[in-house]
Amino acid sequence: MCIAKLLSLALLLVSATAAAQTRPAPEAATGRLQKTETLARHEMVVAANPLAAQAGLDILHRGGSAIDAAIAVQMMLNLVEPQSSGIGGGALILYWDARQKLLYAYDGRETAPAAARPSRFLNPDGTPMDFRKAVIGGRSVGVPGVLRALELAHQAHGRLDWGQDFQPAIAAAAAGFAVSPRLHELLSQDSVLPQDPVARALFYQPDGQALPVGALLRNPDLAETLRRIATDGADAFYRGPIAEAIVAAVRGHPTNPGDMTDADLANYHAAVRPAVCGSFRLLRICGFGPPSSGGIATLQILGILQALGPAKPGPVTPQDIHLYSEAARLAFADRDAYVADPDFVRVPVDGLIDPAYLAGRARLIDPQHSMGHAEPGEPPGRRGMAPPIGFGPSEHGTSHVSIIDRDGNALSMTTTIESAFGSHLLVGGFLLNNQLTDFSFLPERNGSAVVNRVEAGKRPRSSMSPTILFDATGHLYGVAGSPGGSVIINYVTGSLWLMIDKGYAPLAAISLPHFGSRNGLTELEADAPISWESALEAMGHKVRRLEMTSGLHVIMRGPQGWIGAADPRREGVALGD
Template identity: 60%
Template sequence: MPHPIPPWRALACAALIALSPLAATGPLAQGAAADLAPEVATGRSPRAGGEATEQMVAAANPLAAQAGLDILRAGGSAVDAAIAVQLVLNLVEPQSSGLGGGAFLLHWDEGRRALVSLDGRETAPTAATPDRFLGPDGAPMEFMAAVVGGRSVGVPGTPRLLEEAHRRWGRLPWARLFDPAIRLAEEGFAISPRLAGSLAQEEVLADDPRARALFYTADGTPKAAGARLTNPAFAATLRRLAAEGADAFYAGAIARDIVSTVAGHPTNPGDMTLADLGGYRVVEREPVCGDYRAYRVCGMGPPSSGAVAIQQILGVIEPADMAALGPGPEAVHRFAEAGRLAFADRARYLGDPDFVAVPLRGLLDEGYLAGRAALIDPARSMGEAEAGEPPFRQGGRFAPSDGPENGTSHISVVDRDGNAVSMTTTIEAGFGARLMTAGGFLLNNELTDFAFLPEEEGQPVANRVEPGKRPRSSMAPTLVFDAHGRLYVVAGSPGGSQIIGFVAKTLVGILDWGLDPQAAVDLPNFGSRNGPTELEAGTEAEGWAAALEALGHEVSVAEMTSGIQAIVVTPEGLAGGADSRREGVAIGD
């Protein structure tokens, strides 16, 4: 049976595309990845989507996407391309990801028909204690006070993750994958509107001398869009890693500099040690998979909550005829109610499985989800949902939700052999902990993804700080397979805890509403994290507020800046979508 989606040019529901003012106007010409044109002043790409017959890369910046495509053209694998993309993203989108952060990676091996998920999430230093983010009075620290400085920095996982993925699935020599990023770091590139906008809004980064020297002019003004930026320190770091592998990051001069940078913050130092860096390990996790209609949806399991929450949302809305409802208030009502239920369970049960018992089997149990779905009243919002009582559990502990996040990116790749990578990568907040190393990369503030309060209602929280522990995440790299087990969708997004809704919305757009990936990505964002029902400002969704309020929803209309990258495998080849809210593109051959 062919993939159950109509050819893009004869899309029966083309009218749905018009719901979003962000919809792309046409595919990106192959190979087009020069410095961004001045007209992209809003940070939104007017030419994000693409089509290809054999291979494709979708990433958050055209220079990074082009680097990945060049690696594919040189005979590289999907993993090779993803590595090249990540290294360039660290350079051109430093506010969002890089060597100083962590990532989750899903890999599909078409030849072996094998799905593997790798956990490159940051870990807490050995000296970390549950009261890490409590003030002298025992109250939680103000969020930004915790973020800025060494206290929030977790042991980075991205370099070790990239090396492990290359060891398993790489095709080209390791050092070859560094060439595009080294060239751009040494020769320079034009600062994109999005990076320039992030710098203009940033209030703390300039306090770091190394960051100030790199991103600001002599008078302290942030460098503008179009200004040429070089990063010779980062080029030197890349050359060392290319020659010596990830060991050069976790020991030696680079590691010593990371430790001194973390410990040297004048007001908020951290306690990471060389032993913490040297002891970091990537963990292979069992992928979390569940059925949705005729499809199999797979993602990253705990310590990420992404796959579990997405599959709960899909399982709860499955009894509804979403295809008949189409985008609009009724569909958003169902989707938001499912989100409330999923986030209630997420808050109680999800954490690092090496430290807490996570009842995965129960949370995704078909009977349990049917019971949760029965709680939805088609005519009335439930308000705040309570966590359920899933079967097969060993007790639950409350864990408050994550703080805000803007420092994340997503990479989707399919190579000519049908292998695929879905990788979500992060330094947590925009510009992370606002600490720049001598090696030219920023450090994460991932530890603020832990719960600040170590106890809730007299119980230790599942997501409390503990030494060596990985904080709970919402990152949701996702692969979808059709009824015959064939790869169908490669997707993911940045966006903090909103990632869950962003990715679930995109899957509904593709699987239920028959949209091509660019239209599905660019649909208005909507959902609920067990608070107000959120509707994306500046889109058609604003017009749905009154109908939802009539159903009892508390509605919040706000900016919801996703960064979804999606590739769909079609009978004709590959179709890509890159979120027009950002600067990404999907390009291929």
């Protein structure tokens, strides 16, 4: 196709999206925040808390780049949204450098300690540990990676001094902030955190009740931790008193100790990975590759849908949900079989997203009846690999940050401590992750090694799906991502599909009730229309309704600038100018 025709089609796509943006978002369900889209001509930050988004925007106003803003956002999120992310966890960062016209993928995923073994989460009788018992304590804690990843990205793309990016969070930690409704609710629901005297003093009242909404929460320990890191760099976290305190907390848990050492922290390194990119319609979509399964799965689902036929703009129908869910089943089958840490497992990335392979997978879909369960395929490059064996628990909560600065640099960062409040170990004012429970608890299945089993120094498979989009001419088109465990893949992919194929505006797309499959039941968000469920059941789907508290944060190009939208299910906001 000639470049002139490509440009013409690209403009049609933009026009269609712009037209869709005039439609209102669906009425928010009970418990959802009423939100509007944000328009900005120059720069934008979308984050899970207004204080964090404002910290990032302030850094942009001071001349910082998208990575400078991301550091400020992450440190503030550690303070105001401690249940989801922070310096005790990990992150995956996609960064578009507009000047170089290069896309970077910074891997700050946690690693297993050197002493970790495949049997880590097995009981003495060889059965898997209870998940909740495995989470609480030191056994589940991986070596944190977010600071090393941010440091590596800042060295390449930062404009402001490293320490300057920490100042908003340091000031807020010392002065205090108002407890949000979501933080209050999660603190109230947690039965373990109040048992720790330090956490109890920080988050709870003398009578043991969670700090009420609007109460001032000061975290002087975190302020001091951040001051040290701001002054001495990430080394202040990975060596010295902070590292020693982390190791002591992990190894000293009274009922579920871990085996992390000072050397594990000192030897941690962030990695630069190749981004995973592919074409869908007239856009180029890039995500994060292994150890995340998110980028591959997104491209697989969209590639299968593209193979099924042209886009059909308009309201979502049960037939649309059927086809999407079948494509997701096929993608999750391959995800579970093939994807793990690429330093330990050979992942056939190119084969899994090969258009011919995806066209073959699409032919397995019956337009009128669900397959129920999909088997992994045989992608190109699979030859010579061990039999595919995938098994393991689903990942849980995270946070997501989307940023575009005035020079056109873009960042999509998904960041996590895994479950709500992670391992429940509080050190220096921050919580440690329970990321190792993202490994398979069973190291073998049917006599074969599971690809996502625990191994020393290995990074657990993730579903985090930070995504950056480009138009047919190679220009930045959008940034997206979400928290939500393994359902992240369907949150992000489904929303992109709604915007690109169905013509939904960003806020309308992320507000629509979620749907999809993880190669089991067909899942609908609790408030999805009854008509969807009955029609899907008539096509052989076994449907389950569940709460789906996504936290989608999207920035897309519009006719007058950048359009930002934050998920109405959480407290995030889009700020820009």
